[in-house]
Amino acid sequence: MQPLRDETFRRITALMHGAIGLSFNESKKPLVSSRLAPRVQKLGMDGYDAYIDLISRPDSGGEFQMAVDLLTTNETYFFREPAHFDMLERELSALKPSSVAVWSAASSFGDEAYSTAMLLADLQAQGRIGSAWSVLGTDISDRVLRSAIEAIYPEERLRNVSPTRMRRHCLRGEGRSEGMAQVGQELRRHVRFGQLNLCRPIEKLGPFDVVFLRNVLIYFDVPTKVAVVDRVLAELRPGGLFFIGTAEGRVPCSTPLQTLAPGAFRKVA
Template identity: 45%
Template sequence: MNTISDNEFGLFQRFIYDAAGITLSSAKKALVCGRLAKRLQACNLGSYSEYFKLLTSGQNGAEVQTAVDLLTTNETYFFREPKHFELLREAALAARNKAQPFRVWSAASSTGEEAYSIAMVLADTLGDAAWEVTGSDISTRVLQRARQAHYPMERCRQIPQTYLKRFCLRGIDEQQGTLLVDRTLRSRVQFMQVNLNTTLPRLAAFDVIFLRNVMIYFNGDTKRQVVARILEQLKPGGFFCIGHSESLNDITTALIQVAPSIYRKP
């Protein structure tokens, strides 16, 4: 299937908006066509309209999740936007003597690089003290890859050399050119499926929340709703990090900006 009509594209714009709050511009028409073509073939369907009917029939939840996985963009790498990790280190150091665990949420963790970057900083800063990292995403496909913690080396260039030696294993023989996050560090990171566009699961409050390079896919109303839900999970005095290309202008007044793309809850 090499073509999708404007009407059919409109159906999938509504589908992914309803499912995940993501707004697809008309420039994404070729992406939708390309990513769903194999599913039409796998389901033995002759048109995108027929595939949409399958998704909305209520009879195939697994296929709905597959379509959501394919239509969500997941781009990340280790230690993206280093200033946020400097802030994380400072916040963790300031909390070292507190009795409660230091908790961080990577709220759109994709394939896990962000969550493991956070864990490396906390392991280096807090050692065996009580700390927790939670990574979440709407896509089950990327969460499976995150739990495996196995990455091509080109995605790992920004990991500091000291962290590579302490927390990562280089692949050899048939695994050459890849990296595996050490089992001990992996055990400190929990991944779970979360749709930020719906009621969030019960989570204990976090000291730092990363929601980076996600809001660019939402319209204004969805941004406000998602941020409001997430901020309920942030401790007073906690930090909220967004992408450098994003802004909370007209989104919330509940936070104080302390640096570009870094906010704090009073």
């Protein structure tokens, strides 16, 4: 197969930046090339030019989405960065709200949304919050969203879920499904998923009490990060909690935030 030419690399990065805010500098050329190569070969194309021609077409038959999936990582797992869930538990236990609305704004396969749902269901059972709680998970990728709705996971991804929570909220697979678990129906009733591109204007979704925007800002350049964070924070009620990945540094935005802990903030009222 022909190597990825500089001009073709620039076409790919311009397309991805314009459509979904992904930002790749020159140093990412080997990564882009190695992630797309197996797909280009599988489609029987002799080079990247034909592939970019295909994904640039509005009728690319889902191939644009496939390219997005190949160029981003959907890695996630239950109760990732547990300090954020501990903070949420402390906050809600102190406030005892009758309703809680949470948004997992780059939900990937749904692990973050269902982790939150497990926590909220347990708090409700203990009388620390009311019954009107809900979680919305959104992502750009319809592949991960379809999987999130099914809510079936390899048990490895549930390694941070306590045995009590596993028993209460998950059905363990048997026979051919051994090693897999499905989130129970009762919990799934409180969780919805939908497709949303964070780089486009957001139709009114909130106000939410809590927003997770974790481990997605890494893909964006600084102006895109600022626009995305401000757009997402417009859906968070004043005083609400906002989480990004603990390794993602400072939050670039113009919305006033109070820093609580690494990756954890409160929207200033």
